[in-house]
Amino acid sequence: MGRMKLSNINLLETLNSPEYLPILATFSERKARKKEILFLPNHYENNVIIVKKGKIRVYLAFDDKEFTLSILEPGDVFSTHTRAYTQCLEDCEFLVSSAENFRKIIKQYPSFTFNIIQVLGDLLHNSITIINGLVFKDVTERLVEFLVNAAEEKGIITEQEIKLNLGLNIEQIAMLVGASRQTVSVLLSDFSKAGIIHRVDQRTLIITNMELLKSLGS
Incomplete structure (x- = not known):
């Protein structure tokens, strides 16, 4: 229930390897303070973020209830164009790229796609685990x-x-x-x-x- 990392694969380490440095250069870096909401559901900008420092909470909110999907840690990746909120649990730094640019990156570097698929697969697994726990477990x-x-x-x-x-x-x-x-x-x-x-x-x-x-x- 609620793994702290989405995946054992650290995309930040991958991007810092020599062959992927051109990809890293296409990302911009941002900083945010503890408790700051980074992106709202269905954010108008369709971005991809990779956590560089700190922890970012991904959660759903309905009326007065909140359901945490995961805690993103350095190296984790997420898309801002979802139904989820993202919030800093502590001062954090993260890399940002537009989804359009990210698609170009994947086309240019097919081997990078494998890392992304595994991370997204872990996110889906994590979400299903949380839903199963909330419904069937005390x-x-x-x-x-x-x-x-x-x-x-x-x-x-x-x-x-x-x-x-x-x-x-x-x-x-x-x-x-x-x-x-x-x-x-x-x-x-x-x-x-x-x-x-x-x-x-x-x-x-x-x-x-x-x-x-x-x-x-x-």
Whole structure:
């Protein structure tokens, strides 16, 4: 539920390789502040963005409800011409190119298309996973799935524990799992009391019993 990165492929690293530097030169660079809305649904400009620094939240909003599709991190790509909002979770920098220019790039560099397809495929998978979780799973199951997936992606194994530097605070985790901040805070506190996790600080925790954690989500 709610992977923090859309893909393990980092397009920024790809663009910085010598053969793709001409592509990089066609992008403009922009900066934005924390909580700033970057693009609204169906933005009048059809652009492609690649995150260079910081985290950008992609979400849907209906009335007073919001559904986070993903958190874009450096190297992730997204199109602004969608039904989603994009918002900086922290000060960020990103590269921008028009969709028309991006299509020319793909025609000129066919091998670059493979990276794009994989990223977009991961985005579709992520969206389906979130929809499935919101419809068929309760908050506890969604939080457990998020922590397990995050541990598998970026957890550091130390003896029988897994150190997990999420880089996200409770409010941001709540956004990803479709719950209130208070609910996620209470659940994490319950996990801690049960000896499943240990909170190091606001953005870092240690999973002390992965099997027990997984059992809560089954």
